[in-house]
Amino acid sequence: AAARHALDAELVRAYIDAMSAAHRVQLLDGAYRTASEARRVSDERVRAGDVAGYAGRRLRLEEGRYAARLADVVVQARATRERLALLTGVPAERVAVPTLATADSTGTAFGALLDTVLARATVPLALTANHADSLVARALATRADLLGAQRDAQAGLADARLAARERLPLPAISAGYKGEHVQSGANAAGVSLYGFVAGFTVPLPLLDRRGGAVAAADATARQINAEADAVQRRITREVLDALSSLRSAEAERAVLQPFTGAESRLALRAVQAAYAEGEITLTEWLEAVRAWQETELALLSLTTNIVLRRAELARAVGLSLFSSTDSTR
Known part of the structure; x- marks a missing residue:
């Protein structure tokens, strides 16, 4: 159960990473096309004598910078697809990763797409509303690795008890029926005796050498019990860390959310229109485009992290990330 749960969590992380990488490609592709359009407008204005040739050369450098970043995220997106293909056994070219329309490739729309895609996965949305103590208690009651460690500790304790009992001498009880014929003389008739017999023996442990085995079994039981306690403390720490990280990421996104989306x-x-009409300078255009790109990429990263941390919290608590149907998984 623990291995299956870990595989489900790894699959969710790989799928979200693939979606995030594909959307990052869309965002940088949009920035690259924006720089290309600005360079085209600048070239026309240079030919018309409205601006100096510096603007065109500066925009070519900017376009090259966006092209380099786009090429880098394309490689990253391909790597995430290959990792997802490795987990699922599906060829990388056939891995289906949903993306947004180019006209709606904003961080806000990406968050809505993530919620839609993961709607069938039972990644709990209301976990953060629960108190930390209740989440820890639930994890300690449901985590398969802790249950396994506790059962190992019980088995070690049973072995120690068995070794201690084997050290004690075991009494033996015997019973039977005996028949005996006694010949009293050469010419005299013999005497036959019949009857039941019983016996009780207790061996004396004068040379008992099992003391070391008993001590070893007891030490092993204590070690396994300490390991189970360590697993319990680790699970508690995982739940608290996952909950804290999730709440921090959600707070950061709440601060950034008003500055993104359709308005941005x-x-x-x-x-873009103001630069095409000559109302703003090249420097103002560059600052505006970079501000938009950095804000959208920051929101994309926060949205991805929130979903990943939500899935991590569900895994730490011991909740199933998928329903019981195999088709969903």
Whole structure:
């Protein structure tokens, strides 16, 4: 059960990473196309004599920077697909990873897509509302690795008790029926005796050498019990750390959320139009595009981390990440 649960958690992480990488490609592809369009506008203005040639050369450098970053995230996206293919046994080219439309490739839309895709997975959305103590108690009651460690400790204690009992001498009780014929003389008739017999013996442990085996079994039982206690403390720490990380990520996203989404997309289009009409300088355009890109990428990272940490919290608590149907998994 613990191995199956760990595999489910690894699969969820790989799938979310693949979705996040695919969306990151979309975001950087949009930034690259924005830089290409700005360079085209700048070239037209240079030919018309409205601006100096520096603007065109500067935009070519900016376009190359976006192209390099786009190539890097494409490689990362391919690596995440190959990892997901390795886990599922499906060829990488056939791995289906849902993406957004190019016109709606914002961090907010990506968060909505994640929630939709993972709706069938039982990654609990309300775990953060529970008190930490209740989550720890639930984890200690359901984690398969802790149950296994506790059963190992019980088995070690039983072995120690058995070794101690084997040290004690075991009394023996015997019973039977005996018949005997006694010949009293050469010419005299013999006498036959018949009857039941019983016996009781207790061996004396004068040379008992099992003291070392008893001590070894007792030490092994204590070691296994200490390991079970260590597993319990580790699980408690995992639950508390996962809950703290999730709440921190959610707080960060709440701060960033108002500055992203449809409004930021409209602001970017307004900046592009203003630069095309010559209302703003190249420096202002570069700052605006970079601010939009950094904000959207930050929201993308936070959204991905929240879902990953939510899945990690569910794993730490011992909850199933999928329903009982194999088709969902």
